[in-house]
Amino acid sequence: MKFWHSRLVNRENAGRFFTDKQTKRVIFGLVFIMLTWMSAQLIGFELPLIFERFQPAMQRFVKLYFPPLFKESFKLIDAIWVTFLLAVASGTIGSFLAYFTALAMSRTTGKNKVLSILVRFVTTFIRNVPSSIWAIILLLAFWFGEFLAFLVMTLGSFGFTARIFADMIDETNPDSIEALESTGANFWQIVAQSIFPETLPITISWALYSIENNIRDATIVGILAGGGIGHLIGIYKNFRRFDELAAAVICIVVMVLLFDQVSMYIRKRIL
Amino acid sequence: MQETVLQTKNLTKTYGGGTLALKEVSFALKKGEMVCVIGPSGAGKSTLLRCINRMIEADEGSSVVFDGKEITSLRKKELAQTRREIGMVFQHYNLVYRLSALENVLHGRMGYYSTFAGAFSLYKKEDIERAVELLGMLGLEERVYFRCANLSGGQKQRVGIARALIQDPKLILCDEPIASLDPQAAKVIMEYLKGISAEMGIPCLVNLHQVDVAKIYADRIIGMKDGHIVFDGPKEELTDKRIENIYGAKIHEILA
Helix, strand or coil: CCCCCCCCCCHHHHHHHHHHHHHHHHHHHHHHHHHHHHHHHHCCCCHHHHHHCHHHHHHHHHHHHCCCCCCCHHHHHHHHHHHHHHHHHHHHHHHHHHHHHHHHHCCCCCCCHHHHHHHHHHHHHHHHCCHHHHHHHHHCCCCCCHHHHHHHHHHHHHHHHHHHHHHHHHHCCCHHHHHHHHCCCCHHHHHHHHHHHHHHHHHHHHHHHHHHHHHHHHHHHHHHHCCHHHHHHHHHHHCCCHHHHHHHHHHHHHHHHHHHHHHHHHHHHHC | CCCEEEEEEEEEEECCCCCEEEEEEEEEEECCCEEEEECCCCCCHHHHHHHHCCCCCCCCCCEEEECCEEHHHCCHHHHHHHHCCEEEECCCCCCCCCCEHHHHHHHHHHHHCCHHHHHCCCCCHHHHHHHHHHHHHCCCCCCCCCEHHHCCHHHHHHHHHHHHHCCCCCEEEEECCCCCCCHHHHHHHHHHHHHHHHHCCCCEEEECCCHHHHHHHCCEEEEEECCEEEEEEEHHHCCHHHHHHHHCCCHHHCCC
């Protein structure tokens, strides 16, 4: 056999490949433990205290929040409904705007370099300011209430989905774009006929996730900006009605779990 | 004497970094001709095809005359209009897999629609009927509404051919159309391409890796090596010696 070359293989080297890899893992683990211990020392965090004070803390917690009191059930249901609507509206509008932004950001579709860099900068900025900070900043310009909560959550959804959509468009197979270009199609025709259908399931999936996120976020945003269940939680907190607060938190958890089921069903159907 | 559809002169392409992909390539393509381009990987076959409809921009000083128009100097809008008349078939089919075969075929008409009508699939009735007719001609009458993701390789490539044909093209460029197909599907595709050139009179420029396939179907064979044309002639003249020259290897080292 002419092509069957026999080459000298160094067997010892192959064995060392694995010992080297294992050594690296051990070193990495040790560094990790060292860093944890060092930072605990620096902030004066004493690990034994966690166990010592665990019991009294738990007792106080149970005393304050249990049993949850569903006193204003009607108000609660109304508030959670408003939260749900706010989350859906901000999630869909934020994702919708993010999709167009992502078209400008993506390497596949963002032909204008200046626009691409500008948009990237703006979305990175929006994304890296947490929604609680947005609520505080925007409170000065927009009045406390549902609209502010909607605005804050829209910014949150927008910042995070824009980045994900841009990556998603980058990863979409560009073959069909090439084919459409070769038939004389223009930019928006290609977006609508190739990029949009190919990315639709993932887009919907992430929009649903951002709505879920918004329902969770609605608590803190509501406390700071007003609107929905968060606003109610803020009131309960200020008036030290902790058993009712616990009831509101349970409502949110139930809402999130329910929506999770619904979105999982939708995902299964579209993928 | 058949009329010339395509004429390239001094077609040269240098990629960023100074790689010379094409060097002064000149050839002509006549109506109804089936020309196969063979050569080793990296010889510039794909680049040559894409320089013709300017999916890749050729260097300054290159000339591509298609249907009496100088393509290299066209503006964006004129280029899109000219591309409508050049069909393209790809190795990886380049379909939108989440759309049906019918929708993918209609993508071939996209250049004739306004942005709005094209984006929202507001196709004319006669285009839709033609698309169904073409799918039927290619033996896909039962796959019209199938998602392309659910089609076999050979069926995907036939959708690709239908997309090129609905353009009513004056030229079809095929980039390795059978490289991802099994031998049986490959034969079907080559028969269709042969039929398109011989019966419809649409010239086909086909990149191929398989020398034996080129020898069966081509009217003329172009051999490329390192960005040059090293052979251009009827298939009968493609001797073993010339194949050795194209691939830079002895004939017993080549699976041809």
